[in-house]
Amino acid sequence: MHGGLQFEMITSLGENLRQGGRLVYSVCSFEPEETTDLVEKVKKTGLFAQDAPLPGHDGYFLSLPHVSGMDGFFIAGLKKL
Numbered sequence: 001m002h003g004g005l006q007f008e009m010i011t012s013l014g015e016n017l018r019q020g021g022r023l024v025y026s027v028c029s030f031e032p033e034e035t036t037d038l039v040e041k042v043k044k045t046g047l048f049a050q051d052a053p054l055p056g057h058d059g060y061f062l063s064l065p066h067v068s069g070m071d072g073f074f075i076a077g078l079k080k081l
Helices: 004-016 036-044
Strands: 022-027 048-050 061-063 073-080
Touching: 004 022, 004 036, 022 036, 036 048, 036 073
Parallel strands: none
Antiparallel strands: 022 073, 048 073, 061 073
């Protein structure tokens, strides 16, 4: 999976989420096309903005196994505009 299905799922949810509603996007991946790049693409649709920033890189939480010693995963908060 390279972000296509995730993008469709998020934008579909955005159509059904009330204005101001929140979405937590989390995946067990650290590949940009499924994490940071995907969230930036979603924000460009105008459906969502980044919600309260999480500590870490640009307000996302990104776990890199070689840095953290944990599994790779990603979390971002999004808010429906």
